[in-house]
């Protein structure tokens with residue numbers, strides 16, 4: 001399976017560029033549609049696998065919205081962080097706080113592997129808009 005001779009590293013470079021140019025989020029479908037224009041024969045599975053790898057590498061961050069999973073470029077924040085997400089414009093702001101560090105009581109019999117914590121609200125721009 002050579003994916004039309006396109007190397008994995010080239011695909012990931014293209015992906016990284018796509019996200020760098022995108023404003024906000026891209027879904028796997030968006031990426032697939034976009035990359036399909038340049039690379040024929042690319043499978044959705046391959047696109048999805050690449051997204052997951054880039055997520056694991058910390059290049060992308062993954063967000064689970066009600067209408068599906070979306071990806072965006074990783075925040076400037078290098079350390080473990082969570083996000084404030086604007087319900088209006090969907091912009092995200094890093095939140096350097098982790099509820100797991102502040103005495104979150106997990107029963108002993110449960111081994112924690114990962115966690116999610118997201119805070120939704122309105123950013124300053126959207127709040128100003130609402131008031132006028």
Ligand SMILES: [Zn+2]
Nearest residue numbers: 061074075094
């Ligand atoms: Zn982030």
Ligand SMILES: [Zn+2]
Nearest residue numbers: 086089123126
């Ligand atoms: Zn907003």
Ligand SMILES: [Zn+2]
Nearest residue numbers: 080098099100
């Ligand atoms: Zn955390």
